[in-house]
Amino acid sequence: MTHTLHIVGGGMAGSEAAWQAAQAGVRVVLHEMRPKIGTFAHQTGNYAEMVCSNSFRSDDDEQNAVGLLHWEMRAADGLLIAMADAHSLPAGGALAVDRDAFSEAVTARLRAHPLISFEEDEITQLPRDGHWIFATGPLTSDALAQAIRAETGTEALAFFDAIAPIVHFDTIDQSKAWFQSRYDKGDTEAERKAYLNCAMDRDQYEAFIDAILAAPKAEFHEGETAGYFDGCLPIEVMAERGRETLRFGPMKPIGLTNPHNPDQKAHAVVQLRRDNALGTLFNIVGFQTKMKHGAQTEVFRMIPGLENAGFARLGGIHRNTFLNSPTLLDTQMRLKSQPNLRFAGQITGVEGYVESAAMGLVAGRLAAAEILGRPLCAPPRETAMGALIAHITGDADAKTFQPMNVNFGLFPPIDAKGGRRGRKDRYKAYTDRAKQNFTAWLG
Known part of the structure; x- marks a missing residue:
């Protein structure tokens, strides 16, 4: 068994997955076709380049689901959230970043890691051997998209960003x-x-x-x-x-x-x-x-x-191309028909920079644990990361599946304990429960 993890795509999810796996002690090869082969939206060859917005949205980890996702990423030593914090801009209650400084910092940290190497190439087929994470995002190349469709036997869903x-x-x-x-x-x-x-x-x-x-x-x-x-x-x-x-x-x-x-x-x-x-x-x-x-x-x-x-x-x-994940992926984010392949980020049907990075974080940890012979379950569904994974790998209706931001509607309901909670108290209960469960998962 090879102890190298190949990650395709150097966006939010791929960058975070590479960091998490390398931090766990696994050798990583990060494949990115830019700048040799460009895309419509990207302007550089840097990793984790932000192209649509410079906002990670709300940073409120007690009343907002995406703020809770920030908290979980910080607790898990997330590279992208750390670099976002280091290069943040004033944005009221939101976390906005200097996008150039952010991607340059992510790139520098990845390139300095002794267990991460880099290949500037386009992957056009789904490998049958080895451990792979595909995190090619909304701008998956036509050749790779065709290979995915050939393997899954279904037309890729698409919308426009x-x-x-x-x-x-x-x-x-x-x-x-x-x-x-x-x-x-x-x-x-x-x-x-x-x-x-x-x-x-x-x-x-x-x-x-x-x-x-x-x-x-x-x-x-x-x-x-x-x-x-x-x-x-x-x-x-x-x-x-x-x-x-x-x-x-x-x-x-x-x-x-x-x-x-x-x-x-x-x-x-x-x-x-x-x-x-x-x-x-x-x-x-x-x-x-x-x-x-x-x-x-x-x-x-x-x-x-x-x-x-x-x-x-x-x-x-x-x-923007994405998988019909409820029918194609298992709870480990692996392709059911070819379990040596994981998918992460927006191609799985999550929406947003933060959600994409979070799915990369989980995929990197799950892949590293499998390679090292220490199988790891996905985060509990009571957590923000776990709620997203549960949604894309089974909770969502495959017939109407569309990209989803993290929100408290994806979480298991909170027990009112004899009385009806107001929204503020309910959201606080969601985040308290999630933090407790996520901390236990990390441990």
């Missing part, structure tokens, strides 16, 4: 924009001013919606249909669902006061969040889009304060 544009800070009109987190949330001044806001009155908002609806959109290839994940809807899809949808979504004006015009309540507000430590780049929050690039510059410059905006990156769209 859209990425948000990034603006150069020095091109934003500060006489119109202002810094403020919603409801001034945050413990420090920097956190209370983590977002840059651009207000619209009713007429400006209505004209903006008209422009979004009229803008030319990216075309789909023949035979492809769009099935978007609700947490990452393009703004034009939201606008098509109703003219007020954006105003009750990413453009909601509540909890914000424009100091340039404090007596007039904004009809809608566009928020931008700092995208790097230098504060030179800001991404437009929730503005994923499939509008064509020329139209994007025209439409987004209608936003007050962004009339002369310079864009470091415009939005785009790409196909």
Whole structure:
């Protein structure tokens, strides 16, 4: 039996899986096709490159399921959460990072590990021998996707992810924009001013919606249909669902006061969040889009304060491929038809950077334990990681399976013990139980 673990894909899941397995004493070969072979969304050859957002979302580990996932990753010596903490940016109650510094730090730590080696190559087949983890993410290459379909005997499901544009800070009109987190949330001044806001009155908002609806959109290839994940809807899809949808979504004006015009309540507000430590780049929050690039510059410059905006990156769209995991994977995240292969990350049907990294963490530990002859069960389903694994490997309905963020709806219900709990108490009970169970699993 070989004692080397091969990991395909150097994204969130693959990077974390490599770290966990190597820390357990297993030799790891990390295969990554970038930068030799690029993708639509990636810009570098670094590991754990963030392409859609720079946010790990809420860091509240008592009232939020993704915050609990952060806690579990920290408890398990997660590399990605440690590097996120080391390169965090002010973002209210969220954990946002300097994406370049983050991926560079992850890359440096992986390359410095004595048990990790690297191959810059594209894996196009599913190996029959050895221990492998496939963590190729939403941009799995066509050749590998075909090999997976050939092995599983099923068509890969797909939806479309859209990425948000990034603006150069020095091109934003500060006489119109202002810094403020919603409801001034945050413990420090920097956190209370983590977002840059651009207000619209009713007429400006209505004209903006008209422009979004009229803008030319990216075309789909023949035979492809769009099935978007609700947490990452393009703004034009939201606008098509109703003219007020954006105003009750990413453009909601509540909890914000424009100091340039404090007596007039904004009809809608566009928020931008700092995208790097230098504060030179800001991404437009929730503005994923499939509008064509020329139209994007025209439409987004209608936003007050962004009339002369310079864009470091415009939005785009790409196909996201994932497995029907409830039918294909066992509780060890192994392919049932070929158990020497594990899958991890977004290709398994979890959604989000944090969830992807967490599934890589578990897959790396499970694979290392198997190689070392110390079989390990998946985390208890009462934990955030365990709830995700239970969902993708059996709890979800295979007929309607779609990517899922971590949420308390995936957890086994809490016993009310004779009385009905309020939501705050219930969520605290979920996190207390999860921490206790996760600590025991680690031990």
